[in-house]
Amino acid sequence: MITLTHFLVVSACIFCIGLYAVLAKRNTIMILVGIELMINAAILNFVAFGKYDKVNYGGQVFAIFAIVLAAAAVAVGLAIILNVYRHFNTINPQNIHELKD
Amino acid sequence: MIESLLFYAFAGLAILSALLLVHIRNIARALFLLFIVLFAMAGLYLFALADFIAITQILVYVGGVLILLIFAFMLSNKELLDDLQPSSKRFISLPNWQAIILALAFLSLMIYSYISWAQHMPKWISQAEAKGRMILPTDNNIKTLGFKFMTQYVLPFEVISVFLMMALIGAAHLSRKESNK
Amino acid sequence: MNTFLHISPVTASILVTLLPLFACLAQALIGKKSISGNIALVAIIASTGISLFGVFLPIWNETTTLQKWAWFTIGEYTLEVGILLNNLTALMQLLVCIISLPVHIYSRAYMKSDEGIHRYWMYLSLFCFAMLGLTVSLNLLQLYIFWELVGFASYLLIGFWFTKETAVQANKKAFLVNRIGDIGFLIGIALVYAHCGTLDLSVLFNQTGTQIAIDKNATWVTFAGLAFFLGAMAKSAQFPLHVWLPDAMEGPTSVSSLIHAATMVAAGIFLLCTVFPLFNDTVLLVVCIIGTLTALSAAIFALGQHDIKKILAFSTISQLGFMMVGVGIGAWDAAMFHLTTHAFFKCLLFLCAGAVIHEMTHLKAKAKLDIDPQDLRHLGGLRHFMPKTFICMVVASLSLAGFPFTSGYLSKDSIVITAYEWANHLRGVYVLIPILLTIVSLLTAFYIGRLIFKTFFGDFKYRSYIDEGIIFHEAPSLMLVPMFFLAAGSLFPLFGISLTDYHSAWIMLTLDAGTNYPILAQAHLFIPILLTGGAILSWFMGWRWYVKQKYPLSENNRFVHFAYKQGYLNEFNEHIFVRGTTGLSRILYTFDRYVVDGFTKFFSWLVRQLSVVAYWFDKHIVDGIVNLLAGTMYYIGHLVRHVQNGQLQTYLGFALTIVVLGLLYLIIK
Numbered sequence: 003m004i005t006l007t008h009f010l011v012v013s014a015c016i017f018c019i020g021l022y023a024v025l026a027k028r029n030t031i032m033i034l035v036g037i038e039l040m041i042n043a044a045i046l047n048f049v050a051f052g053k054y055d056k057v058n059y060g061g062q063v064f065a066i067f068a069i070v071l072a073a074a075a076v077a078v079g080l081a082i083i084l085n086v087y088r089h090f091n092t093i094n095p096q097n098i099h100e101l102k103d
Numbered sequence: 104m105i106e107s108l109l110f111y112a113f114a115g116l117a118i119l120s121a122l123l124l125v126h127i128r129n130i131a132r133a134l135f136l137l138f139i140v141l142f143a144m145a146g147l148y149l150f151a152l153a154d155f156i157a158i159t160q161i162l163v164y165v166g167g168v169l170i171l172l173i174f175a176f177m178l179s180n181k182e183l184l185d186d187l188q189p190s191s192k193r194f195i196s197l198p199n200w201q202a203i204i205l206a207l208a209f210l211s212l213m214i215y216s217y218i219s220w221a222q223h224m225p226k227w228i229s230q231a232e233a234k235g236r237m238i239l240p241t242d243n244n245i246k247t248l249g250f251k252f253m254t255q256y257v258l259p260f261e262v263i264s265v266f267l268m269m270a271l272i273g274a275a276h277l278s279r280k281e282s283n284k
Numbered sequence: 285m286n287t288f289l290h291i292s293p294v295t296a297s298i299l300v301t302l303l304p305l306f307a308c309l310a311q312a313l314i315g316k317k318s319i320s321g322n323i324a325l326v327a328i329i330a331s332t333g334i335s336l337f338g339v340f341l342p343i344w345n346e347t348t349t350l351q352k353w354a355w356f357t358i359g360e361y362t363l364e365v366g367i368l369l370n371n372l373t374a375l376m377q378l379l380v381c382i383i384s385l386p387v388h389i390y391s392r393a394y395m396k397s398d399e400g401i402h403r404y405w406m407y408l409s410l411f412c413f414a415m416l417g418l419t420v421s422l423n424l425l426q427l428y429i430f431w432e433l434v435g436f437a438s439y440l441l442i443g444f445w446f447t448k449e450t451a452v453q454a455n456k457k458a459f460l461v462n463r464i465g466d467i468g469f470l471i472g473i474a475l476v477y478a479h480c481g482t483l484d485l486s487v488l489f490n491q492t493g494t495q496i497a498i499d500k501n502a503t504w505v506t507f508a509g510l511a512f513f514l515g516a517m518a519k520s521a522q523f524p525l526h527v528w529l530p531d532a533m534e535g536p537t538s539v540s541s542l543i544h545a546a547t548m549v550a551a552g553i554f555l556l557c558t559v560f561p562l563f564n565d566t567v568l569l570v571v572c573i574i575g576t577l578t579a580l581s582a583a584i585f586a587l588g589q590h591d592i593k594k595i596l597a598f599s600t601i602s603q604l605g606f607m608m609v610g611v612g613i614g615a616w617d618a619a620m621f622h623l624t625t626h627a628f629f630k631c632l633l634f635l636c637a638g639a640v641i642h643e644m645t646h647l648k649a650k651a652k653l654d655i656d657p658q659d660l661r662h663l664g665g666l667r668h669f670m671p672k673t674f675i676c677m678v679v680a681s682l683s684l685a686g687f688p689f690t691s692g693y694l695s696k697d698s699i700v701i702t703a704y705e706w707a708n709h710l711r712g713v714y715v716l717i718p719i720l721l722t723i724v725s726l727l728t729a730f731y732i733g734r735l736i737f738k739t740f741f742g743d744f745k746y747r748s749y750i751d752e753g754i755i756f757h758e759a760p761s762l763m764l765v766p767m768f769f770l771a772a773g774s775l776f777p778l779f780g781i782s783l784t785d786y787h788s789a790w791i792m793l794t795l796d797a798g799t800n801y802p803i804l805a806q807a808h809l810f811i812p813i814l815l816t817g818g819a820i821l822s823w824f825m826g827w828r829w830y831v832k833q834k835y836p837l838s839e840n841n842r843f844v845h846f847a848y849k850q851g852y853l854n855e856f857n858e859h860i861f862v863r864g865t866t867g868l869s870r871i872l873y874t875f876d877r878y879v880v881d882g883f884t885k886f887f888s889w890l891v892r893q894l895s896v897v898a899y900w901f902d903k904h905i906v907d908g909i910v911n912l913l914a915g916t917m918y919y920i921g922h923l924v925r926h927v928q929n930g931q932l933q934t935y936l937g938f939a940l941t942i943v944v945l946g947l948l949y950l951i952i953k
Contacts, residue, residue, distance in 0.1 A: 004110050004150060006228070010217045012114045012147065016140075018210035019121040025937050026202035029130060031176050033933075035137055038168065039121060042144050045160070049153040053238050054231040059251045062244070063259075065148075065156045069163050070263050074270035076168045080175040081277035087179040099930030201937060208944050216951065 009050035017043035030083050030093040034076065041072040110150050117143035130176055138169055152238045155245050293374075294351045294367045296338030300377060301416040303327040303334075308409035311402065321392055321405040328388050328412060332381040335416075343374040345794045350486050352422055361481070366422035368485055371794050372620065376419040376554055380547050382773075383627050384412050386766030387542040390635055393762035394538050394642060404444060404536070411437035415547050419554065424473050424483040427555070431469065431519070434551060435462045438543050442535040454531035461528040465518020469555075472511035475504055476562070489561045501564065509567030512559050513574075520552025520604045523578040529601055533593040537641055540593060541634030545600045546627035553607045553623050557616045568612050575608025576717050576724075583727040587734070591658050592637050595735050599684065600630055602728060609721060610699045613706040617795035618698040624791060625691035625779065629683040632770035636677035639759035639767070640666060640739060651749045660735070665744035670758050674740050676767040681736050683774040685729035685819045688812075691779050694789055696725060697815065701807050709801035722814065729819035733826035742830065 016039055023036025045065045052061015087093050117140050124136040141164045148157040231237055238244065252260050291299075307327035314323075343349065352366030388408065395401050414433035421427035435458075443455030477483055479502075516522070521529040532544045543549075556563075556571070563571070579602045586598035603626050610619030644657035655662045667674040683692035703718040758764070779789045927938070 004107060005221075006224070007217055007221045008110065008114075009147070009151060011214055012118065014210055014213040014217065015118045016121055016144070017213070018206045019118070019125055021209060021940070022199075022202050022206040023125045025205060025933055025940070026199040027125065031130060031172060031179070032125075032133060035124070035133065035172065038137070038164070039124075039140065042141065042160075042164075045156070046144060046147055046151070049148050049151040049156055051228075052153065053151050054228045054236075056231070056236045056238050056242075058255065059247060062153050062156055062248060063251055063256050065153065066159060066248075067259065067263050069156070069159055070267055073163050073168055074267050076171055077274040078270050078277070080171055081274040083175055084178060084278045093179050095932055098932075202933075205937060205940055205944065209940070212944060212947050212951070216947075 006050055006053075009046060013043040013046040013050070016040075016046070028094050028096060030086065030095055031080075033095065034079050034083070037079075038072060038076065041068060041075075044068060106150075110147070113143050113146040113150070117147065131173075134169065134173055134176065137172070138165060141165055141169070152240060152242075153244070155248055291334075291338050293339050293342045293349050293369050296334050297367050297369055297374075297377065297420050300331045300335045300339060300381065301413060301420065303331045304409040304412035304416065308406050308413060311406040311409060314402075316402050321388070321395075321401070321408075324405045324409045324412075325388050325392070327409060328381065328384050331412070331416065332378075332385045335378050335381040339369060340374045340378040343369045344371060350422055352484070363425065364423060364484060365426045367420050368422040369420060372554075372557055373420045375620065375624070375791065375795075377416055379624055379627055380412070380415050380419060383546045383631050383770075384415075384542060386769050387538050387631065387635070390541075390638070390763050390766040391536075391538045393760045394638055395536060398536075400444065404441075407437055407440045407444070408539075408542075411441065411543060411548075415551070418551060422485055424476065424485060424488075424559075427485075427558075428466075428469060428473060431515075431551065431555075432466065434548050435459070435466070435519070438462075438532070438548055441539040441543060442532045444535050444539065448534065450531075451534040454528075454534040458528040458532050461525055462518050464525060465515045465552075468511045468514025468518070470515075472508045472515060472559075475508035475511060479504055479508075485558065489559070505562065505564055506566050509559075509563045510570065512555065512562070513567060513571055516552030516555050516608075517574065518552075519555070520549050520608070521578075521601045522552070522574050522604065522608060523581050523601075526578060526582065526601045530594050530597045533591070533597050537593065537634055537638030540597070541631045541638065544597065545634050546631040549600060549604055550607075550623045550627065553604065553611065553619055556608075556611045557620055560611065560616050568614065570612075572609055572612030572717060575605045575610075575612050576720050577605070578602070578608065579605030579724045580720055580727075583724045583731065586731040587727065590660050591656075592640065592660055592663070592735065592739065593634070593658055595660075595731060596630070596633050596637060599633075599728065599732065602724060603630065603684075606696065606699050606721070606724070609703060609717065613703050613717075615699065615702040615706075617792055618695070618702050620795055621779075621789060621791045622695035622699055625683070625695040625774070628770050628773035629680040629690075629692055632676060632680040632767060632774055633684065635763070635767050635770065636673050636680065639670065639673045639763055642759065642763075643670065643757070647746060647749065651746065653746065653749075660738045662745060663739045664742040665740070665747070667740040669744075670740075672764055673759055673767070676764075676771045677740070678736060679771045679774055681732045684732050685823070686725060686815050687819060688816060689775065691774055693812070693816075694779060697812050698789075698792065700725065700815065701811050704807045704811060705801050705803060708807075722811075722818075725815050726818040726822050730822035730826055733823040734830055737826050737830040741827075 020036040020039030020043065023039065024033050027033055027036065045068050048061045048065040048068060050061075052059065052065065055061055083093055086098065090098055092098070120136050120139040120143065124133050124140060127133050127136065141160060145157040145160040148154075148160060304324070304327050307323045310323050348368075348370040350366060350368045352364040355363045355365045357363070391404070391408065395404055398404065411434065414430050414437050418427060418430035418434055421430055439455050439459045442458050443451050445451045473483060476488065480488060482488060518525045518528075529544060529549065533540050535544070582598045582601035582605060586595050586602065589595045589598060603622070607619040607622050607626070610616065610622060640663065641657050644655075644663070647653070648655055648657050679690070683690035686693045686696045700718060700721050703721055707714040707716075707718050759767075779791060927934075
């Protein structure tokens with residue numbers, strides 16, 4: 003029997019892996035991949051809970067919305083990455099430190 | 104029983120390939136690992152009886168996002184050479200220890216809270232279980248979702264459509280080569 | 285009486301004043317394209333019409349009208365500006381209009397090919413606005429504002445040919461000398477305000493309503509009167525502040541005729557007539573003496589001049605002196621009468637001179653001569669070439685010289701005869717003034733005769749050029765028409781039917797100052813005969829000297845030289861004021877350098893020594909503490925500095941750490 007908790011634990015694992023990617027990777031594209039992983043974990047939570055909502059179908063509907071948002075985020079994010087690459091000639095976030103004092 | 108086995112297989116596949124993804128230094132390979140992760144996730148969605156979401160996941164992520172990522176990676180491939188440089192052979196390179204600690208701490212926090220939360224679930228879930236208001240494998244999800252989108256969720260649907268268009272136009276504008284400069 | 289479209293005289297008067305202002309603004313906006321001067325001309329024609337029918341006819345001899353508007357309030361006193369219309373102001377405004385109109389028409393021809401003509405029309409309109417506003421001002425401060433504006437317009441027009449060095453010097457001189465007078469005027473205003481608490485002319489001098497009692501024997505009244513007179517002295521070019529007027533002839537001749545002969549210089553006389561009730565006997569005597577001195581000195585200076593315009597300028601000064609005497613002896617009606625007649629014939633004289641200069645300049649340009657077209661010595665025999673100009677000039681000259689049948693005869697006699705009556709009333713040395721005036725009259729006749737003879741009689745030196753085919757002809761009709769108009773105004777019928785009796789002139793009848801000394805019947809008989817006889821005699825002398833070439837004096841006669849150099853007054857000013865100022869500054873400089881600077885240097889040495897001590901204290905004690913603090917802060921800051929390394933991922937890591945800690949706290953709690 004697969005319970006809700008199973009889904010939640012798997013999604014937590016995927017989420018933390020994504021978090022690690024965001025925090026540690028030295029490539030902006032990989033950071034974006036990490037974000038995608040986190041969004042996927044969230045979608046998994048959506049559909050897992052959505053199983054118990056037959057009246058509104060809220061979980062699945064918002065899972066779709068989340069996928070759309072993720073796609074938009076990727077498109078814009080990649081455009082930004084390209085611009086950053088053109089500007090700094092690198093996509094390593096460690097080399098981009100305009101914010102430094 | 105087979106169902107559980109399949110679930111664990113999918114979950115294991117997803118988690119392991121995700122771990123490999125974040126560990127590997129070759130980005131091209133990492134992106135193909137992401138492909139596997141996304142497939143595995145789609146399989147997990149099926150277990151949550153969300154067949155349409157699973158298919159959308161494959162269509163959007165594998166067909167769109169992943170291709171985009173690969174393109175972006177290729178367009179900025181100067182870094183590719185850097186990443187192919189031999190690096191330390193250690194499983195976990197030292198500079199990332201803070202990130203690992205942080206991620207593990209977060210994971211343990213979440214799992215702890217999920218387990219403690221599972222003891223007393225919200226009332227609406229137990230009610231749905233009791234009254235049989237759950238989605239069943241026999242339901243026609245796609246049809247219902249179509250109705251829902253066009254009736255109850257028509258406003259968010261339209262808003263998200265416009266938002267997506269704006270985002271795509273914005274992305275196209277941002278990545279345009281500024282020749283006039 | 286008011287038949288002119290039923291506009292109230294006040295409104296009409298405002299219209300008269302503002303039309304030239306609008307013309308000025310319009311021309312300023314149009315800029316270089318407004319060369320025809322049509323705007324200015326239309327404005328002044330309309331002003332003249334309105335002034336005659338809308339203001340002068342309803343007001344003259346009828347009523348006094350005024351209207352005021354609050355301008356601003358200081359403390360309890362509300363300053364009001366407004367329009368005051370009585371016989372004096374209405375006459376003055378009409379006069380300005382009537383003189384301006386022919387000059388505008390004349391200018392169209394005279395200034396036709398000038399490069400800066402768009403500026404010319406603008407300035408001329410500005411001047412008309414200022415002068416018309418001056419005439420009807422209700423408030424002394426308002427009057428002062430227009431007074432300054434008039435001076436400014438005059439400054440602009442004197443320096444109209446600003447590329448000419450002399451013109452620039454002349455307008456600077458005019459402006460500076462006028463400043464002296466303006467200060468006097470301002471002091472007068474301040475004194476009146478301090479003692480009477482109002483600047484409203486109608487309240488001050490009982491035009492309507494209550495009169496403020498002025499104790500005529502108070503010292504301040506004398507000072508205020510003298511201050512006003514100082515203002516009038518500068519504006520009306522009275523000795524010794526007359527020095528700017530001859531130099532002002534650097535402006536275009538049409539300007540000289542309008543501003544520096546007929547209207548602006550008369551503003552001083554007008555001011556004195558306006559504030560006449562303020563003057564006590566002391567002030568009047570000073571006015572009288574200065575007036576006589578001016579009349580005499582200017583007449584003498586006029587004898588020695590060669591420049592045709594300078595002769596006329598000194599003649600103007602001399603006649604202004606006459607008017608001053610008129611005011612000084614209390615007969616301000618006679619002064620106004622003379623002002624009016626003088627405006628006509630002096631304006632005409634200038635216009636005629638302008639016509640002559642105009643033609644001479646053409647001749648000079650065509651024949652490529654290197655002569656001064658204004659110099660009398662180059663002129664002569666022009667009556668054959670310019671007969672109409674000649675007639676006009678003779679009419680004006682006769683009027684200036686005071687021959688019968690002219691307006692000048694009436695007005696000049698009125699002043700001289702009244703002066704005799706005044707002197708007879710007072711006795712003693714006062715009789716010197718009318719005697720001097722008589723002499724001045726004869727001198728006037730002589731120098732104007734000299735001007736006529738030298739210009740129009742005798743032989744023309746450059747006849748050979750004309751024989752060679754260079755055209756030298758009569759002035760264009762656009763210039764002649766205004767001259768004929770003014771010539772008609774210089775004859776007696778405009779001012780009264782009586783040929784000899786100035787008392788029956790309509791200006792005298794209405795203004796009537798009411799002098800309180802007895803009329804001398806024999807003066808009325810003898811003085812005109814004496815003056816006319818003397819004038820004829822001096823013309824005859826002039827004829828013999830200048831036409832028949834029997835000049836009795838040598839060229840380098842000291843007296844002639846004295847007159848030519850204008851009594852060395854400019855040199856005197858140069859020596860006394862300019863050199864004096866320079867010398868004073870040199871002394872002050874020395875004082876400044878050795879005494880003031882010495883003190884300063886000593887102090888600076890002292891301060892320097894002090895600061896050395898303070899520096900040591902500052903460096904080792906104050907700075908030590910501060911540096912210690914700063915160093916501590918620096919090291920602390922250095923420790924935390926690494927957090928702010930610009931790495932987004934590090935920032936995110938910190939944020940997440942805080943989130944994790946927060947969640948931990950929530951769980952443990």
